[in-house]
Amino acid sequence: MDNFFLHARTWASEHLARASSSLARRCLACIVIYAVLLLALVAGVTVISDARGARLYASSEKVAERILSSDLEMINDYEDNQFYEVLLEDNVGSTRYRITLCGLDGESGMMDADAWCVLDEDLTVVEGDLFADRGRLTQREFDFIKGAYNARMTVERYDYTTVSGAGRTLVLVSPLVTDASFARAVAEANRLWLYALPVAIALTGGAAWYLVHQMKRVTLPLDRAIDAYRADGGGNGISRAKEAEKTIPIELAPVYRNFIGLMDMLRDARDGQKRIVADLSHDLKTPLAVLYGYAMAFCDGRVPKEDEQRYHRIIAEKSLAASELIDTLAAYAKMDHPDYIPHLERRHVDELLRDIAHEAASIAEQSGCSVEVKLSNTAAEEVPPVLVDEQLLRRALLNLAGNACQHNPAGTQVVIFCERVPAASPRDELVRISVADTGSGIAPEIADTLFDPFVTRNTARTSNAGTGLGLAITQKCISLMSGTIYVAKRPREGFATEFVIDLPVAP
Known part of the structure; x- marks a missing residue:
């Protein structure tokens, strides 16, 4: 019981302190006092x-x-x-x-x-x-x-x-x-102006100074938080900003919370940029080091005649890998730019999916895998149209199918499903595209960060693990078309992994 009263007293004191720190109340009190001092009340x-x-x-x-x-x-x-x-x-x-x-x-x-x-x-x-x-x-x-x-x-x-x-x-x-x-009152009023005018000017100046002082005072905690964030790069700046929130007027508390959120976003973005640069340097370093080593071997004349063709093939493969990494990074940066605008068209995706599956099948054959499309049980024309950018949807599905073939053993089957998801309101209907495979599944340690840049199935990040940008680009492609992509927690029966894409029906 004593603890209850202690907590209640603490809670009440904190809320009373917050109420007394209201900027609006302080300014209102100043205005009321100012008005009372200027007005002469006639009592009846x-x-x-x-x-x-x-x-x-x-x-x-x-x-x-x-x-x-x-x-x-x-x-x-x-x-x-x-x-x-x-x-x-x-x-x-x-x-x-x-x-x-x-x-x-x-x-x-x-x-x-x-x-x-x-x-x-x-x-x-x-x-x-x-x-x-x-x-x-x-x-x-x-x-x-x-x-x-x-x-x-x-x-x-x-x-x-x-x-x-x-x-x-x-x-x-x-x-x-x-x-x-009446004559006496008029005479006194005329004399009163001689005294009232400087008093009124002094009161007005005092009230203006107080209001300006209050406005400057409430911004000091935010200025301190910004300075602290700049000083230590955001390490303790965020915590100091949260502490400063307790000292500010309640009207500006949302501004401080938004500032803290913005600082968190900036810190995460900065850390993400550092990680992208480090991962990109790592991924480029491997093929470039191989290219340099084999090129120097040719320059020094230390390549046997019987190994020249193999060396040339390795140089070509590493050059292609470096080029693909740069092209993929350029595509990711292009779509991540705020000025990028997708070319959306009203399309039925059934024929488009067949073309994409046919293109993916030729890539899958090199890995000994297969790719096919299965539409819903309803007639194809009953699947409503969606607003899609054909190039973005093609890139997203080819990335998913290519990853399924690249990171799974030979003989893996990749199936692209398309179906309509009805809803109570026509505006809420979806067209669902799923890419499922019969491979080995996704490692639990990367499941939560699967769509982050430079995340691969191989946590050691060898050159055979891919660029790690495929799923990040896929997610960006889908979001540009107002859709969502996620990994199904329970894949379809007979499949180990299922990526689900939900696109809103075109209005």
């Missing part, structure tokens, strides 16, 4: 009551406690055509207030008095029918009638109906604006 107080006067919401509890439901009728309605008018009357040395409930005529716009009353200095109703039921007003009620919440705030109400039909009353308390306060 709002109270919302229902139709019965019960308070539903208040933005200030202190203000809401001073406004009762009985006070609502004293507060002027913002949109109502009725409002209270308060006039001061001088009555023989005493102060009296005349309150009139005025109404506006919607058509003429004339003002009429609906009700009135007169208050004495103590705010007692001495005349009129308005507020006669109260008899006397409090100072707060009298202020509400005048539209004043206090000396600095005004108050008014707004009656409305909700979507569901319920009545609501909105009471709004806001700062009092007078001519003097």
Whole structure:
């Protein structure tokens, strides 16, 4: 249980650290702080009551406690055509207030008095029918009638109906604006510009510096990983890049992972190039060394007359082997170039396979083997057409058939099968071409790297093992036609090895 909580705490701390390292959050926080510092907020107080006067919401509890439901009728309605008018009357040395409930005529716009009353200095109703039921007003009620919440705030109400039909009353308390306060605010605003402008410039510069600093900061781990990779040739650079991923913002984590993958690909490509150059040098060195030795024997006059014909034949064979190796390497480099474009045609492959098998049979006879074609049990025209480059398909199948004859004992039978592979959707249908032989099979130690360049059945790499480029070229030919090639794990009955080529049906 302790281990569980320890792992949970570790996991939570790591994820919280990753969340706090978010570049977007840091930039957003900077922008929010910048906006808050620049904006001046004007605060108001709002109270919302229902139709019965019960308070539903208040933005200030202190203000809401001073406004009762009985006070609502004293507060002027913002949109109502009725409002209270308060006039001061001088009555023989005493102060009296005349309150009139005025109404506006919607058509003429004339003002009429609906009700009135007169208050004495103590705010007692001495005349009129308005507020006669109260008899006397409090100072707060009298202020509400005048539209004043206090000396600095005004108050008014707004009656409305909700979507569901319920009545609501909105009471709004806001700062009092007078001519003097307005003039004072304008003067203060004009003076404020003298101070606000440099502050705004400083805030803008600080925010810009912070954002630029954050953008530069997040690229430092990647720069360090690249420098480390350059310094040691990729040995520890990849591991350092993976460690650097823990310190970067989560938004850039995919970029770092893609960088690591790219570095792996570059390292593999570089190692592959080194291996190809080393293997090519090894394969060329053997025939060239034989050519040099026999040529020097002729130059020194140390070749017996009876061995001259045999020496000439060996020189010709080694020259042909070196030439074939160079031609094969040139073909491999040509097809591996990104600008190489195959010449694809819509073809039924049955007749093409017969021509290729006939050409391969003449090569197989030299090894004492045989090559034949077997189509599927269905009629040939039912095998759908495919998009193929005839030269690429010919080279691929001749390589497979030639390898089967070269690396197997005499009497090996090589059969090329062709069949249709149905699917639920016509777009997913395939034409399958298989090259199977009855030879000795494939050595397990090279099965996983069979299609890599310079891989042969003879791990000692003698001159009799072939160039090791045949299957690599075959795989490239098939991939250029959007197909796949693989070795069947369970060959057809009666066969030791089966190479399977799947080509998509032409649209």
